[in-house]
Amino acid sequence: MNLVVALQKEANPIIQAYGLDKEQGCPLPFYFKENRRLIISGIGRARVSAATAYLMGRFPEKNQPWLNLGIAGHGSLNTGQMFVAGRIIETGSSQCFYPPQIITSEVPVSELTTCGKPQKKYQPNMGYDMEAHAFYQTACLVSTRELVQVLKVVSDNPKQPISQFKPEQASKWIEAKLPEIDHWITELTEAALSIKPNPEINKLLSRITQRGGFSTTRSLQLGSLLRQADALGEDLGALEGMLTDVGSPKQMLAEIEQILSNKRTLP
């Protein structure tokens, strides 16, 4: 799970709740524990793009869950209320994103406008932030859209405009929403796992091709056969054992094909 947060005050409750450790020497404040990572981007489009791209570069595995979390203004919701962005637009841009909502949750779904500066005018049913559009655009380069989400807690609205906002409240509001945030983190992580290919396939492919002699075409054929073997319930460890003494790549492909041939019919 990659969390991208604009401000330290927004990040603190998350860092504390998950016991994240700070990594020294990073160009941006970066916290982690096991597969949970949090980066503090700073405010605005350029900063959030850079922070997201930094995480993408360091952890290039595809289809990881990504969450942009922070505070936002809203035209209708109360302060302290959380919403998920279902439509993200940006002032001055025609590009619009619709993060597919696959997580069942009580959190309301709202439109969100990413602005270049804090908004003082509010439209009904509209949220306002300064990062989500750029975050979504960047994270979707490496992850399927369902796994990239934006959660915001309302910091200001027409009744309590941004001029009355006190930064220290950000931590309190985020902290109050930790159970719901945790639900999203858990669900998105599970969703990512559900579409993750069996990592043993690529490991086996790598071990076999390292023996040498595999052209690009034969490597692709081998990868395809190993995926089929896995789909057909073949034990990959046992399969590797059967291939130990098989000579050329051509013979190996034929051997796997032979092993699978009797299993290709649905039971």
Place this chain on the structure above:
Amino acid sequence: MINSIYLENSIREHPKARSILSRFPKANVLPCEHYKEVFNPAGQNFRLQKKNPALILAKQTGKLLHSIPPSYGVGGSRNFYFSHLLNCLYDCRYCFLQGMYPSAHFVHFINSEDFMSVIKQTTEESEEPSWFFSGYDCDSLALESITGFAGEFLPFFSKLPNAWLELRTKSANLQVLENQTPFDNVVIAFSFTPEEIGKQTEWKVPPLDSRIRAMKKAASMGWKVGWRIDPVIDSTDFKKRYEELFDSLLCNLPIQQLHSVSLGAFRMPSGFFKKMEKTYPSEPLFAGKLEKRAGMMAYEKNLEKDRLTTCENLLLQRIPKELLFSCKSPVV
């Protein structure tokens, strides 16, 4: 069931859109300019969306009627399909929709008046009967409670005697048929696979016995009924399983109430197949005895021929030849 609804701005005030929205007071409703903004972007995962698909309410402004592939008809010479809905409530692993669409959201085109107008016009262009198939890009009846499609189109077709409507479905809920007096130019076409194969490939689909009961009920009400044995899926005990299926269908439907039977092998464009295989890498069906022929993925030629011939022979032992139609794959 529906948590998110996207609504095209141009139909915000359309009575049908308002009626559907009123049935989902708790749903999150989001505006969009055009359904393709939500439905078409690359980088979506069909499998993840299938867990919780959204409903998109839209107006079809593109082509409303399409010709069906040659040989896919059930007796007519003028054959068209139309789609009031894209995507299906059910989740059949063999279904080409998983490979064809970038998204699993349901797109419901609410401008039925435009579909009706073009259907009427097309019918009037010829004295030959025209056939209109409604279940190519969706199940015709599974989302009836939301779309009200059959409730609206059955009365329309009842007044167009030279136009035939096929409602193709795996639904067991036929309440809409009970609310309408049966008439001749409509076929309720039920798709079937043997139970053991269905259990491995058809998710969220009503059990076979309840669908057979639904078929029996539709026939007893006076509707013409069809069997759609498409796609034929290879499995162990193939002949026995299909024989049992055909016997139980026939047991529950007097032959005189059977309009047509269509038969087709598992096949699809290789591009669709590639996407499906990537979406469901652990699916045994996709690791079956398949091959690519002329841009299509299908069972190996001899296997396909054998399985289709087996089904054809089994059917011809039970039904008159003129009721059987083969959906021949364009694969050579």
